[in-house]
Amino acid sequence: MGTTVTMKEIAQLAHVSTATVSRIINQNGRYSKETEERVLRLIKEKQYAPNQTAKGLRTRKVQTVGVLVPDITNPHFARLVQSIQSQLFDLGYTCIICNTGEQMEMEEKLLYALRHQNVCGFIMISSKRFHKSLCSLPAVYVDRPAQEGDENIGVTIESDNVHGGFLAGQQLVLAGCRKIIVMRTYSQDVNQEHRYRGFLHAMEKYGIREAEYEVVHLEDVSIKTAYSAMSDYLQKHSFSDSSRSVDGIMTTTDSMAAGVFCALREAGVRVPEDVKLTGFDDSDIAQICGPGITSIHQDVQQMAKLAVKTLISQMNGVKPLTHHYLLPVSANVRASTTSFSAIERMRG
Amino acid sequence: MGTTVTMKEIAQLAHVSTATVSRIINQNGRYSKETEERVLRLIKEKQYAPNQTAKGLRTRKVQTVGVLVPDITNPHFARLVQSIQSQLFDLGYTCIICNTGEQMEMEEKLLYALRHQNVCGFIMISSKRFHKSLCSLPAVYVDRPAQEGDENIGVTIESDNVHGGFLAGQQLVLAGCRKIIVMRTYSQDVNQEHRYRGFLHAMEKYGIREAEYEVVHLEDVSIKTAYSAMSDYLQKHSFSDSSRSVDGIMTTTDSMAAGVFCALREAGVRVPEDVKLTGFDDSDIAQICGPGITSIHQDVQQMAKLAVKTLISQMNGVKPLTHHYLLPVSANVRASTTSFSAIERMRG
DNA sequence: ATGAAAGCGCTAACAC
DNA sequence: GTGTTAGCGCTTTCAT
Numbered sequence: 001m002g003t004t005v006t007m008k009e010i011a012q013l014a015h016v017s018t019a020t021v022s023r024i025i026n027q028n029g030r031y032s033k034e035t036e037e038r039v040l041r042l043i044k045e046k047q048y049a050p051n052q053t054a055k056g057l058r059t060r061k062v063q064t065v066g067v068l069v070p071d072i073t074n075p076h077f078a079r080l081v082q083s084i085q086s087q088l089f090d091l092g093y094t095c096i097i098c099n100t101g102e103q104m105e106m107e108e109k110l111l112y113a114l115r116h117q118n119v120c121g122f123i124m125i126s127s128k129r130f131h132k133s134l135c136s137l138p139a140v141y142v143d144r145p146a147q148e149g150d151e152n153i154g155v156t157i158e159s160d161n162v163h164g165g166f167l168a169g170q171q172l173v174l175a176g177c178r179k180i181i182v183m184r185t186y187s188q189d190v191n192q193e194h195r196y197r198g199f200l201h202a203m204e205k206y207g208i209r210e211a212e213y214e215v216v217h218l219e220d221v222s223i224k225t226a227y228s229a230m231s232d233y234l235q236k237h238s239f240s241d242s243s244r245s246v247d248g249i250m251t252t253t254d255s256m257a258a259g260v261f262c263a264l265r266e267a268g269v270r271v272p273e274d275v276k277l278t279g280f281d282d283s284d285i286a287q288i289c290g291p292g293i294t295s296i297h298q299d300v301q302q303m304a305k306l307a308v309k310t311l312i313s314q315m316n317g318v319k320p321l322t323h324h325y326l327l328p329v330s331a332n333v334r335a336s337t338t339s340f341s342a343i344e345r346m347r348g
Numbered sequence: 349m350g351t352t353v354t355m356k357e358i359a360q361l362a363h364v365s366t367a368t369v370s371r372i373i374n375q376n377g378r379y380s381k382e383t384e385e386r387v388l389r390l391i392k393e394k395q396y397a398p399n400q401t402a403k404g405l406r407t408r409k410v411q412t413v414g415v416l417v418p419d420i421t422n423p424h425f426a427r428l429v430q431s432i433q434s435q436l437f438d439l440g441y442t443c444i445i446c447n448t449g450e451q452m453e454m455e456e457k458l459l460y461a462l463r464h465q466n467v468c469g470f471i472m473i474s475s476k477r478f479h480k481s482l483c484s485l486p487a488v489y490v491d492r493p494a495q496e497g498d499e500n501i502g503v504t505i506e507s508d509n510v511h512g513g514f515l516a517g518q519q520l521v522l523a524g525c526r527k528i529i530v531m532r533t534y535s536q537d538v539n540q541e542h543r544y545r546g547f548l549h550a551m552e553k554y555g556i557r558e559a560e561y562e563v564v565h566l567e568d569v570s571i572k573t574a575y576s577a578m579s580d581y582l583q584k585h586s587f588s589d590s591s592r593s594v595d596g597i598m599t600t601t602d603s604m605a606a607g608v609f610c611a612l613r614e615a616g617v618r619v620p621e622d623v624k625l626t627g628f629d630d631s632d633i634a635q636i637c638g639p640g641i642t643s644i645h646q647d648v649q650q651m652a653k654l655a656v657k658t659l660i661s662q663m664n665g666v667k668p669l670t671h672h673y674l675l676p677v678s679a680n681v682r683a684s685t686t687s688f689s690a691i692e693r694m695r696g
Numbered sequence: 697a698t699g700a701a702a703g704c705g706c707t708a709a710c711a712c
Numbered sequence: 713g714t715g716t717t718a719g720c721g722c723t724t725t726c727a728t
Contacts, residue, residue: 051464054722057705061443379713405707
């Protein structure tokens with residue numbers, strides 16, 4: 001029915017005041033066992049549930065957290081957000097998931113809007129690293145770090161992107177690559193920088209000289225952009241003839257790897273025979289795309305879990321033990337970096 | 349800062365009552381041009397924004413709509429939800445996106461929880477087709493139909509899945525397939541049934557006899573499930589030797605097509621040379637996977653647009669003109685259904 | 697252990 | 713055109 005039962009009605013039926021009912025619901029003590037039972041029974045019977053809006057108005061806080069995500073259609077973020085949401089729900093919180101489209105302006109707008117919905121905290125996958133709009137409200141940065149050096153801004157939970165980049169680079173080298181392209185976006189997003197830095201470590205370790213790799217910068221991580229960039233590249237550089245041609249491509253996200261693969265496929269360049277390829281995130285894309293793409297696995301579940309746990313602690317006034325969690329990553333090796341010799345062996 | 353400016357303060361500063369400020373904000377008339385300007389200026393200056401919680405409590409309605417989605421990590425749903433959210437935001441609404449995991453129980457729980465947050469309406473991508481929990485609140489069903497025959501339950505906006513199924517089946521036949529497998533899930537989800545029905549139309553039209561296709565039922569649409577099912581199938585049936593072997597596979601979602609492709613890849617069965625494959629949804633997956641998978645395109649933007657428009661009309665008390673929108677679909681033909689002869693020609 | 701009462705920030709009669 | 717007032721449903725002192 002359209003009629004929702006209120007606390008007042010429960011109180012009347014139980015012959016107590018609303019104050020008592022409220023105390024019982026919030027387990028604030030100062031009520032007898034008997035009244036508790038009576039009230040609880042009525043609540044169940046009448047299927048009463050507190051009006052969160054009223055509660056929110058009174059307490060100036062609502063059991064809702066705002067989740068800001070750059071792009072929900074990115075499988076990596078989708079997994080992350082899904083996990084965050086289910087964790088929050090289990091703890092009695094709802095969340096408002098908002099897409100920022102990587103737009104700073106949108107991010108500010110949303111933050112502003114959410115504050116006026118009295119959300120009790122934020123989980124941010126943010127491209128920006130400082131928001132005065134959220135000051136004083138608990139916030140956790142996931143996947144991308146908060147502004148460095150500012151301890152008040154909240155906790156950061158991220159994967160070890162540097163090591164991830166290292167692993168990707170290493171895979172390529174071990175698969176025999178000696179002329180490598182790195183595809184990444186212009187920063188803003190520190191992860192990109194970190195992954196690249198990791199790649200450089202790998203190059204250093206294996207003695208690959210600077211002349212033997214090349215960096216291509218993209219506008220964004222979309223499949224489309226990577227596709228275009230790779231197509232352009234293929235037009236300008238002949239690929240499979242010269243002995244000095246590119247034999248490995250590291251991308252900083254699976255989506256980029258997918259775009260690259262599509263361009264290669266179209267040009268008749270084979271993966272991994274002609275060129276090896278790595279992605280990042282270990283999303284479904286990496287599994288599906290082409291022959292299967294070697295990718296760097298992040299522990300998304302763990303990230304979500306930590307984010308929620310940390311946020312809730314913060315909301316309860318607990319000072320976080322650390323302001324920075326760095327989660328381990330691993331390489332999920334697939335056919336896209338199978339070394340030549342292995343393929344030959346299979347054929348032989 | 350932590351201090352938020354209230355309506356009362358604005359009223360005091362403007363030397364008017366809160367009622368007047370309220371009227372101005374809600375454009376309810378009965379105020380002079382001068383006071384309006386004065387108040388508006390103050391609002392801007394102080395960066396005042398109404399407390400939505402208080403407003404919601406008073407009006408028993410909040411500018412928030414609940415969006416229920418089976419699985420946000422499904423790219424099709426991700427696109428849909430993203431589009432819905434951005435449309436709503438532009439119109440001043442926020443939305444609470446909730447993942448149901450296709451679980452009826454979860455759906456009920458969420459509906460219940462959202463009602464007590466005073467959401468003003470629902471957009472449902474629901475597997476269930478009737479919810480008493482949402483009665484009396486405006487609701488729009490997207491992508492999957494509401495219970496047939498019940499006019500009060502809300503508006504349904506869906507793609508022409510029957511025609512989509514027809515197009516997919518037709519593509520396979522035109523590509524020369526004569527022994528086809530259909531992979532679908534057990535219903536609950538009417539779309540699955542519709543797509544299959546469309547497939548049957550195609551078979552009928554092209555005179556393919558019943559003995560020449562086979563239906564495999566899966567538990568869910570996940571990549572993994574489809575992968576397992578296909579692997580099993582390949583174990584039990586030798587594929588590429590007999591002249592009567594399967595030469596076409598229609599799946600009812602792109603994710604299933606992806607799973608099928610992975611199994612085929614592993615078994616060394618080539619797409620499209622040995623077997624043709626179609627998906628449904630025309631998501632990124634279809635583009636990326638293998639040689640590119642022919643898929644049925646749905647107009648997600650349009651779906652979202654209609655959903656939001658219809659919901660808002662409903663919330664404003666406008667009776668919908670129709671309870672059922674059927675959106676056209678089209679086939680996006682890719683390499684996975686390239687006919688043999690065409691390939692031969694390329695090679696020649 | 698329980699109740700009365702005030703009030704969170706806003707809207708909507710109703711009065712003038 | 714503007715102010716006064718009474719709540720929306722809940723929490724939380726402060727009494728008792």
